[in-house]
Amino acid sequence: MLRRLTLTAVASLAALSAAAPAATAVSPLVPLPPLPVLQDDWLGGQETQTRLTVTVSESGNPAADGVFELECGPAGGSHPAAQRACDLLDEAAASGENPFVPTDRNAMCTLQAGGPASARVQGTWEGETVDARFSRSNGCEISRWNKLVPVLPSAR
Structure with missing residues (x-):
């Protein structure tokens, strides 16, 4: 979307520049201000804001199962631990880690079962x-789930 807005702004500027020679013959050239599309704060941080839908089932804790909205910057939504979840996601971003990357197919994982819990995280x-998607089907998936607590609930 940002690219589309940038291209539209550049095309509009080009069209105005083509019509400008007649107008500038009478008045001196005035530099244009910076395009707001190219500035980070023009969209109010919407491009980097976190908005996630977390769906959890069979976690062993009925209060933790369900669909929760998580918004960060500022923390909010229906997520029961929104501030702590946003803090965890901010730490992951600061360290360059993406907690949503799936487990490598070639990873050697322990064959342990962590229960039937499953989760899906969608959004931005x-x-x-x-x-x-998250599960607790083996050691790698259990570890991946645990690294995302409190975005995902502690499974029993």
């Missing part, structure tokens, strides 16, 4: 689209 994190 740091301006990137997220559609991640």
Whole structure:
């Protein structure tokens, strides 16, 4: 969307520049201000804001199962631990880690079962689209889930 807005602004500027010679013959050239499309704060941070839908089932904690909205910057939504979840996601972004990346297919994982819990996280994190699924089907998936607590609930 930002690219489309930028291209539209550039095309409009080019069209105005083509019509400007007749107008500038009478008045001196005045520099144009910077295009707001190219400035980070023009959209009010919407491009980097985090908005996620977290769907959890069979976690072993009936209060933790369901669909929760999580918004960060500022923390809010129906998520029961919104501030702590946003803090965790901010720490991951600051360290350059993406907690939503699936486990490598070639990873050697312990064959342990962590229960039937499953989760899906959809939305936007740091301006990137997220559609991640989580389970507790083996050691790697259990570790991946645990690293995302409190975005995901502690499973029993």
